[in-house]
Amino acid sequence: MPKKRLKRSFKQTKWFKVLTAGLWQDHPTFCMVLGICSMLAITNRIDNAVAMGIGVTFCTAFSSLFVSLFRNAIPGRVRMLAYMVIISTFVICLDRFLKAYFPPISEAMGPYVGLIITNCILMGRAEAFAIKNSPWLSFLDGVGCGLGYSFMLVLMAIVREPLGFGTLLGYKIMPSAWINWVVMTIAPGAFFLLGVYMWIFRTIAKKTET
């Protein structure tokens, strides 16, 4: 039985718990209802959703890391401003990177790359976790939340793209008689889909509001 005990102790380490909390227990979208804006606007195509997910994961991880590194140097009164400066530095890096290497994706996302700055997830993790914890744990927390968010983005896009455009990653998958549901590509479809997802998730997780 030594193998089994090893596995359990691995699952009980603190860093593993921190990493997985963002994926299920404290999922940023369902439990805390954060970062909805870019989620709804960007998920009508899977490639955009994946790019956005990777971008947000990168920004959350590194901004959490740096907030945590400077947590003893940031004065309490101006901490919001300090978070903003740290976060926007990484978002500028991301924006330049996308513009240089993936121009079509940068074009498609438009101002939504810049709007990662005001994505509440980044600010929320900085304020709720990174300011109180060590750099390594904050980094993992950022990665976990970013991955949980990306997972949700892909889950939305995987329904919206086939129904709205009849394609999956650009390949036609629907039969030729399929009529595109244009409503899925624009705002109302996104709202309905997220509402339904929230209903399913909260019923399964038994996290209901009164």
Place this chain on the structure above:
Amino acid sequence: MGPINPNPASPLVLLIASIFTHNIALVYILGMCPFIVISRNFKTAVGMGISVIFVVTLTAIINWPIYWCILVPAKAEIISFLVFIVVIAATVQLLEMLIEKFFPPLQASFGIFLPLITVNCIVLAVCLFMVLRNYNFIQTVFYSFGTSVGWALAIIIMAAIKEKLLLTGDVPSGLRGAGITMIIAGLLAFAFMGFAGIITLQ
């Protein structure tokens, strides 16, 4: 000073379009976090709406000259995100202090919303759209005012519907809170699509 290829849209058309046909909350899906969280109560929604109108218009008016008169001549557009967000945070902080000092009665009704506005996406979004679409100064003023009025309109309608729903509705327990808000927002977005014919904006 100003954009090289100015946008041809007339300011009045921009104002109407940004309130109805291009509503920032229901068409561009921005400013959702406060839209969901603060729309539980009609009075708070009105307070938040008015604060947003004020802050968005003010920051757009401050950021336009900063971008076109300082950052563009200095070829420093790369740091525009950083400058915009710092200006927004500083303006909000300053407003908070001024209100606390000179208008204490207002503090009770609007003061609590001001810190929240810094992380409201629409404040930054208006600044980014203003640069992206090459608006001149007058267009920026009308566009930012119209956008924030549109957002305030959306959140006030939402709060009113939710208050009514609380009295009469029988919502499944899993759908309560954020879930039903998304469904209502979807229906509202459909309703706002009905305005699409009144104005065309390229």
